[in-house]
Amino acid sequence: MSFEGAIPGAYERRLVPLLFRPYARDLARRLAQRHPRDVIETAAGTGVVTRELAAALPQDTSITATDLSRPMLDHARTLPLARPVRWVEADAMALPFPDGSCDAVVCQFGAMFFPDRPRAFGEAVRVLRPGGVLLFSVWETVVANDFAAMVETAVAELFPTDPPDFLSRVPYGYHDTATIAQDLADGGFTGVPRIETLAERGRAESAEDVATAFCQGTPLRNEIEDRGTHTLDEVTRAVAAAIADRCGTGPVEGALSALVVTVAR
Template identity: 45%
Template sequence: MADRNAAFVGDIPKNYDRHLGPMLFHGYADDLAARVAMTDGMRLLETACGTGIVTRRLADRLRGRGSIVATDLNEPMVAHARTQMPTDSSHVEWQTADATKLPFPDRSFDAVVCQFGLMFFPDKAAGIREAFRVLKPGGQYLFNVWGAIARNPVQRIAHEVVGTFFPVNPPMFHTVPFSLHDPEPIRKMLAEAGFGQVEIAHLTKEGASPSAAEATIALTEGTPILGAIMDRRPEALDEIERATAAAIAAELGDRPVRIPLNAIVFQARRP
């Protein structure tokens, strides 16, 4: 499952958590965690946990009444996530794992949660099948994906600006998170995996960043686009960031930046 578009390494996890978290992810993490049906003694699996943004909210809701196994393919993301948890988090276990080849027995979890991870799985159907396999009968599968990039303007702006610097072989990372904006293929994969009671909700939120400059740092230094730029023209990074910040400020304002966001939330049950 290793992929350049999923390589969150170096300082990226820290920048992702510090800058991208409040700008893009916190509101959707609150929503996803609130949808989990918490029960005493439950076992909860999170795939593609990243820096633990959803994990922290799940742990707060569960309050030690059950256990959480938080997994991600990228060990640096898991390592950073560990450092962000409260000291009394013995009920949370961290593990590096491939969501398309989970190292867990059949029917071993009451719920599986994944925030903005499915888009990065090279085999999306396999990731959904694995969630089904490890869920107990009646278990809940909850995940979200981004809507179309046209409805998420800050990422669209970043993609367009980067493209002007690389007319040949442009970095494409900014488009990857929006590759599953049509819910129907996902609905079909859920049904083929065996899931029932599928519910789909389109959810708009507003993110924020203190400034266009900070939003730019989030988008360039908190994602694998940084590696793509450094591979092609490392000397252009500062210029790319200045141009991106100017474009964000021109379209969305500055100090602070108000950021329209659009995502799709899926809920399903294993019969």
């Protein structure tokens, strides 16, 4: 699963305002209420949460933002921040930090990508101080998220014998609350997690913006290109037309739904 090449730039330009910024602000607000001294962010991507944390947390709170993808971090480093943070290329399942080195671990829409979630949660337990908190968000189902559902349906119609299923399989595939709670327990968290559903609205200037965001700013791009029967531009145009048929040719808006999980060490 690759976030390389043109994906980081398209991700930041298209997906961040469409999907991620409202939830990033929510996570930063929740964390600021806890007054942490040291924060580690995992799966930081292009830094949408990092930027909100830098603006919301006091100047003397240290923020370390990590991601496994160097291209995503390289892009994040080019964007303005309210104050300096530390960027570290790191795997959430093997964090290069000492035991008990932070008061909070935060992760927005990254847990779905972890190959071994209990192991990643175990790393959060290890680096947290007693009383520290893991705060993360994951998407609900594809059908609860309008734009993702429209994109997946439109793409499937172009590849009827082998529909790309990246969206439902990965980013929108980790939403069962019992599974999340069990993975946290298997990782070493002993408390009961608080899991809240948070509804937002996604907005874009056009259906084309939405189609470009999903088809060119996520690894769905790789699945489209690997099939070779339609070009990326052809698929993007077809998806845009399908969204416009439903939402109109002007600015578009759709429902977003995610789970926000809070669990203390």
